[in-house]
Amino acid sequence: MGWEQVVEDTGFDFTVLSQFRTRVAEHRLEEKVLDLLLARLTEQGLLAAGGRQRTDSTHVISAVRDLNRLELAGESVRAAVEALTVAAPDWVAAVLDVPGWSRRYDTRIDTWRMPSSKTKRDQLALTYGRDGFALLSAVFDPRSPHWLRELPAVQTLRVVLLQNYTRTTDARGRETVKRRERAEEGGDGLPPGHLRIASPYDTDTRWSAKGDMFWNGVKLHVTETCTTAPEDERTGPNLITDVATTASTVPDIKALEPLHQRQHRRGLLPGEHYLDSGYASADAIVAARTRGVALITPVLLDQSRQAREKAGFDAANFTIDWKYQQASCPTGQTSSSWSPCLQRGRPVTVVKFTRSTCGPCPARERCTTGKAGYRQLTLHPKAMTDALRTARADQAGRDWQAGYALRSGVEGTVRQAVAITGSRRARYRGLSKTRLEHVYSAVALNLIRLHAWWHDRPLDRTRTSHLARLELALAA
Numbered sequence: 021m022g023w024e025q026v027v028e029d030t031g032f033d034f035t036v037l038s039q040f041r042t043r044v045a046e047h048r049l050e051e052k053v054l055d056l057l058l059a060r061l062t063e064q065g066l067l068a069a070g071g072r073q074r075t076d077s078t079h080v081i082s083a084v085r086d087l088n089r090l091e092l093a094g095e096s097v098r099a100a101v102e103a104l105t106v107a108a109p110d111w112v113a114a115v116l117d118v119p120g121w122s123r124r125y126d127t128r129i130d131t132w133r134m135p136s137s138k139t140k141r142d143q144l145a146l147t148y149g150r151d152g153f154a155l156l157s158a159v160f161d162p163r164s165p166h167w168l169r170e171l172p173a174v175q176t177l178r179v180v181l182l183q184n185y186t187r188t189t190d191a192r193g194r195e196t197v198k199r200r201e202r203a204e205e206g207g208d209g210l211p212p213g214h215l216r217i218a219s220p221y222d223t224d225t226r227w228s229a230k231g232d233m234f235w236n237g238v239k240l241h242v243t244e245t246c247t248t249a250p251e252d253e254r255t256g257p258n259l260i261t262d263v264a265t266t267a268s269t270v271p272d273i274k275a276l277e278p279l280h281q282r283q284h285r286r287g288l289l290p291g292e293h294y295l296d297s298g299y300a301s302a303d304a305i306v307a308a309r310t311r312g313v314a315l316i317t318p319v320l321l322d323q324s325r326q327a328r329e330k331a332g333f334d335a336a337n338f339t340i341d342w343k344y345q346q347a348s349c350p351t352g353q354t355s356s357s358w359s360p361c362l363q364r365g366r367p368v369t370v371v372k373f374t375r376s377t378c379g380p381c382p383a384r385e386r387c388t389t390g391k392a393g394y395r396q397l398t399l400h401p402k403a404m405t406d407a408l409r410t411a412r413a414d415q416a417g418r419d420w421q422a423g424y425a426l427r428s429g430v431e432g433t434v435r436q437a438v439a440i441t442g443s444r445r446a447r448y449r450g451l452s453k454t455r456l457e458h459v460y461s462a463v464a465l466n467l468i469r470l471h472a473w474w475h476d477r478p479l480d481r482t483r484t485s486h487l488a489r490l491e492l493a494l495a496a
Contacts, residue, residue, distance in 0.1 A: 045452035051282075054459050057466060058261060058286055060407035066256040067245070067471075068072055073261060073290035075243040075299065076277065076430040077272050078438075080265070080454065082225035083236040083446045087129075087218065089184060090141060093148040094129035096180040096220040100155060102123050104174035108165065115158045124151070142199070149185040149197045153175055176220045183211045214269035224451040238451060239268045240443060240458055241275050241284075244433050246294065246426055257473040260433065260462040261288050265455035272298035280311055292316055294427035302404035305411060316424055319411045325389075332386040335397055336409055342402045347371045349395065363398070371397040437461055442469070 021097050042052060052075055057436055061067045061308050087095060112118065124147075127133075135141050156178060159168050168174065186198045186208050190437060199209025210216065218236050227236050243262040276299050283289045293308065295317040308315050326332030339348040345358040356374045360367065378384055378394040388395045399405055414420045437443040441461035446454045471477075 041448065041453055041456060045450075045456055048452075053463055054263070055286065057463055058288065061259065061466075062287065067259060067261065067288060069287055069289050070291040072246045072292045072294065072426065073243055073283075074246045074294035074427045074430040075241060075242045075262075075276075076296065076427075076434055077239050077275070077298070077442065078097040078434050079228075079230060079233055079235045080237045080240050080443065080458075081235055081445050082219070082222055083449050083454075084219040084222045084225060084236075086236050088131065090134065090145050090148070091129045091131060092121050092180060092217070092219070093145060093152070093184055094125070096177045097148055098125040098129060099157065099220040100152075100171075100173045100177040103171050104155075104159070104168065105173060108168060111164065111168070114130075115164075116155075121151070145199050146197055149181065149199065150185075152181045153185075153187055153195075153197060156181070173220065176223055178418055179223075180217055180220065183216055196480065214267065222449040224267065224449075224454075226268045233274065235268065237268055237446060238454055239266050239270065240264070240434075240437075241266065241272070241279065242430060242434055242437065242462070243279060245431060246429055257469040258429075258433075259466050259469060261286070263458045263462040265451060266457050267451065272296075273301050273304060276304050277307060280308060280313060284311065289313055294424065294430075296427065300411075302408045304418065305407040306403045309407070316427070317411075318415050318424070319408060321373075321412060326387070333383070335399075336412070337472045338397060339406065340399065340402075347397060349373065349387065351381060353377050353381070355397075367401060369399045369401075371399060433465075437465060440465065 038458060044052075058067060065292075101116075102125075103113070137146065149261065156174070158164060159174055184200050186200060188196050188198075190196070198208070200210055203209040213227060216226065217223055218227050225237055227234070228239070229235075241262075241264040242260060244260045245256075245258050247258065262279055264279060264282075266275055276295070280289065290313055292314050293316065295315060297318045297320070300315070300317040300319045302319070305315050305319070321327065321413070322334050324334050327334035327336075333350050337350045341347070347355040347358075350375045353373060355371045356377070357370075359370045359372075361370060362368070373395045375393045378388065390396075400408070415424075434443075441464060443458060443461050447457055448454055
């Protein structure tokens with residue numbers, strides 16, 4: 021191709037980028053570009069296993085409109101009708117009362133155009149439910165084309181109706197459609213939040229809460245290398261080594277083991293991993309230790325009365341002899357029973373002292389006030405118990421707290437991702453495409469940091485505006 025042809029070539033239209041993103045997501049190659057960059061940086065000596073890394077999560081708002089339950093029901097029916105109209109217009113014209121349905125579903129379902137009366141809104145909710153069931157009955161009729169059932173909008177409508185309505189038939193064959201309500205309100209119950217569809221146009225988005233934040237979307241986890249002092253940055257900048265996009269209802273602790281698996285695959289497992297309390301558990305500490313990773317994270321403190329009041333003997337005051345399966349209290353008395361069992365599906369050991377031992381004990385009031393008259397302990401397996409006791413003892417010291425301050429730096433990275441790449445608002449629908457967006461954002465931030473480091477230009481760590489930070493990034 022000559023240079024004249026190159027100049028005249030208009031390239032491809034930007035709208036086909038969505039097709040490229042779809043192909044990458046379908047082949048599960050979202051992390052490929054980040055993996056290649058990290059592998060190259062490892063070859064250059066800028067990354068290596070061991071060292072320190074830190075992780076934090078933040079909320080991401082989905083790229084769809086927030087819907088209440090009434091809007092969700094109506095919009096799900098509308099989405100299915102539109103999909104069927106495009107796929108099989110002749111079938112729709114033959115099966116549905118097109119003028120009647122058009123009056124209800126010609127425009128998007130919006131609270132602003134709904135009745136102000138609660139009674140009328142309840143009637144409208146039942147209308148949406150009856151319409152949805154009638155539409156599904158027509159689609160699943162043996163005389164209808166079978167492929168109509170496979171349309172994503174139809175499948176979504178089935179789930180939305182199941183989650184929000186009940187349908188019963190009496191002895192006379194009369195059908196009754198009722199709206200589901202919470203069980204505590206005397207209703208039939210609603211599905212748990214991690215299963216409940218929030219939008220017919222993005223079946224991955226979920227309503228969730230974290231602290232005082234309530235949002236409809238997903239969750240982003242960012243992991244980066246970290247240094248203890250500015251002079252340590254001479255060996256390389258802090259770089260993002262992993263990003264994970266999960267459903268918003270997935271607890272942070274559930275994202276930790278997959279994160280370590282990816283870092284192990286890349287050869288970038290940290291020696292010390294700094295995390296907030298959302299990622300902490302005895303299981304996680306033990307599992308990470310088997311990989312050679314020390315979790316630097318505050319664990320949940322003992323919630324017993326004795327520990328809260330700091331005026332009695334909590335579990336940490338008891339000596340546990342795992343070999344001989346016996347516990348000793350602070351006054352030197354030994355336990356009478358050692359009973360391994362399952363509680364909520366997890367293995368524990370229940371240790372009991374006798375009433376004859378605890379009853380006359382002068383320290384009884386400091387140890388137990390239970391009606392049973394004796395002390396009882398519930399122990400996790402040895403590795404977990406030891407890990408919890410060690411972690412609780414360590415985090416009470418000032419040295420640990422001073423070292424743990426290193427974790428807070430990842431919050432600046434999250435803020436940088438939000439300011440420069442807009443990571444807090446998803447551009448695309450679906451978890452896989454949103455994950456692809458976050459991976460590319462991480463690569464972009466790494467390139468910005470590498471450019472600044474190679475040119476000896478320290479990154480601005482002050483709280484500049486989003487526009488100013490974007491301008492600085494583009495200028496770099």
